Amino acid sequence: MVFEDIYREYWNKVFRICMGYVNDADLAKDIAQEIFIIIWKKLPTFRNESAIGTWIYRIASNNCLRQIERQSRMPKTELPEQIEDISEPDKEWQSKFLYKCIAELPETDRIIISLELEDVKQAEIAKITGLSESNVRVKIYRIKEKLTQKFKQYEQ
């Protein structure tokens, strides 16, 4: 596979995973770029042992986790304040709220739910994170419950 094609196909997917992890568009862009640099460097040695998607998501997840050694606190600033008063929040705002909620989850949960929302199969998520499939299923269920709760809480 040619790097340019991968880049076009996966840029937004990788960006969203980073965004779910840090909830800061600029930082997410930087991390996404770093991830593509690694993909570009390692692509020649990629053997088709796993699907290319799994391989890319592994690199992406691990590089998000690498942020642990770079900063102690995550900036979670991207939520416009005035909009919070609107009684019927629009989709754009809900989307921002979703990213904020995800970035507040424990680190590994952020990655698991991001991959799930990216339509990655649970078996693949298990391979990416190193968890068992049943464990992934349970975790996704719990995380979704938590997110729903947050959305509901906010509505009240």
Place this chain on the structure above:
Amino acid sequence: MSNNIDFKELWNRGKANAPDVSEIFAKANQLNRKTRNKIWRGNIILSLTIIFMIYIWWHYQPELITTKIGLTLVILAIIFFLISTNQMFPLLAKTDEETDSHQFLEQMLRIKQKQEFINNQMLSAYFIFLSIGIFLYMIEYAGRGSLLFKILAYGITFAWMAFNWFYVRVKAAKKQRQAVNEIISRLEVVNQQLLE
């Protein structure tokens, strides 16, 4: 809002314009250059120090064996320092990003622990070699002075060494340990999340 929030739809709204591919390539090159410069800068400065000391050796032609041993030890201390710092780079670059998250976190933990070990060992070895080296080096030149001069020379030098050993070294080690330990404990917390 209904009970069924379509998270996927909300999720997919997150988009960012992809920078041009050439920007990725440029950034990759820039990153390479930065790492290389960093390694070079440290090596050049310390190598110059070694050259300077060899020059002293050659220029002043010390007579006593202690002076020669002293100089050798100081040079060894610097070489030791260089080797251990240079060793860090390949060690840090060796992370395997293609593995799963669990393995990756364990790998990062191992690296950090190793880093802490190297930091400690290197710092102690560096100080020991340097102190003994300076002590031996001084014998020849201090020996030429009066008793008072000898006492003063050694007194001041040892006070200086003691200050470095008990204060500077301890403080530097503590600072490094704190930084690394903080990362280690954060990594442990995150790794624990996967085991729950």
